[in-house]
Amino acid sequence: MLLGDASVGKTSLVGRFVNNAFNEAVETTVGAAFSTQSIKAPGSGRQVKFEIWDTAGQERFKSLAPMYYRNASAAIVVFDLTSDVSFVRAKDWVKQLALSNNPNIVIAIAANKSDIPAGQRQVKVEDAKLFAQSEGLIFLETSAKTGSNVSKIFELISDKLPDVPFTPASLGGSGTSARTTSITLGPNDQSTASLTGASSKCCGS
């Protein structure tokens, strides 16, 4: 799932990753939006299907977030390099994730809008990198606008995810060793799924 302050570029990062497109006039996300994308993990070569929940950054969403990350395999915490406030908020999200009852969640920090020149930035990349290092998190500067490092961050996550054991077809598995690992970046229990819906946009507010 994607977390972070409003307007840091969460929806744009998903749009770049899933459709390889960037829309300057992207609509504000209401509640949460769901999409999927499969990639090959560069390390293991296995196929990984990301089930992505793009959440709204609004304050009122904060209370809803735990039901998304409780079942998530991975979280990308996004901040905007031109907003110091968004970096402070990103650190808060990491803290909240650490307190959640999901110790195996893979966390990545995306320092987004790296296309914007240094003179207009408020956050020093070095500070963000040090924070990520101290917390043991994946860290990359990304740009949804140019596409820089967007696939890369998902690739790094896919290599950090735990391997899923092979299940024979007779036991309900695919029966093939060319496994597809399904990675849920958001809720995967029935109660939350029915509450939020698996449509492209919905109404979690």
Ligand code: GDP
């Ligand atoms: P969200 O609220 O976190 O989902 O952010 P959005 O994806 O809606 O983006 C907010 C604004 O930032 C939009 O005007 C985007 O066009 C812009 N934006 C998003 N990513 C980037 C980026 O990498 N570079 C630049 N320059 N602008 C971006």
Ligand code: MG
């Ligand atoms: Mg959004």
